[in-house]
Amino acid sequence: MKRIGLFGGTFDPPHYGHLLMAEQVYQQLDLDEVWFIPSYQPPHKEMAKTTAKERVEMTKAAIHGHPAFQVQTLEVEREGKSYTLNTIQTLKEQFPTYQFYFIIGGDMIEYLPKWHQIEELMELVTFVGVDRPGATTNTSYPVEKVEMPLIDISSTMIRKCIREGQSIRYLTTPEVIAIINKYELYS
Known part of the structure; x- marks a missing residue:
């Protein structure tokens, strides 16, 4: 059974904080791969500042050369608001034997x-919360926690x-x- 980290986000633009987060989860949970999933339109934010096509291109460029990182474009292809539930349901249908870990920043745990x-x-995926500076990571939900070096x-x-x-x-x-x-x- 493959163990896959799922890292959703706007990635507008992707940066070293995203990459370090993904790498720490990949290593600490001994995952097989991490899939970056750029959202078409995140439900909790305003519209992205760039097009989905540009964000996918930037995300692919950011992870280029990492053998275990890839970009999954299903949210962009689906268009509309990107709800994690729909994404996980689709992935579980496509890859029924895979175990998925949904990566979130420590600042998202309280939300x-x-x-x-x-x-x-919560029935479909294991959440992995990455401790970030100043984030509250207390929750009543089961969340695996991964520590990461301070990078803001x-x-x-x-x-x-x-x-x-x-x-x-x-x-x-x-x-x-x-x-x-x-x-x-962005200029």
Whole structure:
């Protein structure tokens, strides 16, 4: 049975914090693979600042070269709001023998009670919460916890740096920076 980490997000843009999170879960839980799942439209955020196609391209570029990381585009192909329940149901139908672990940042653990059909979702997937700086990780739901080195990078920070003409070197990969520059994103 394959053990797969699922890492959903807007990835607008993907950055080293995302990659470190995925790597820590991959190593600490001894997973076979981690699948990055860019959302078409996240239910808990405003619309993304870039197109789904651009975010998929950036995510593929960010993980390029990691043999256990891949991009799964089912939410983008489905379009509309991306509810985790629908994604997990689809993946369990397609891969009935796989065991899935849904990766969330520590800051999302306290919001689990507000997730769409959370009780049903808890029956289908194991949640993995990654401790992040300043996050409250207390919950009544069963969540496996993974620790990660302190790194405080966000997509919002990167977009702000770009708008203000500051460098984003060392916040995200050179491949992602090349795509941002190519399409003149976030400026």
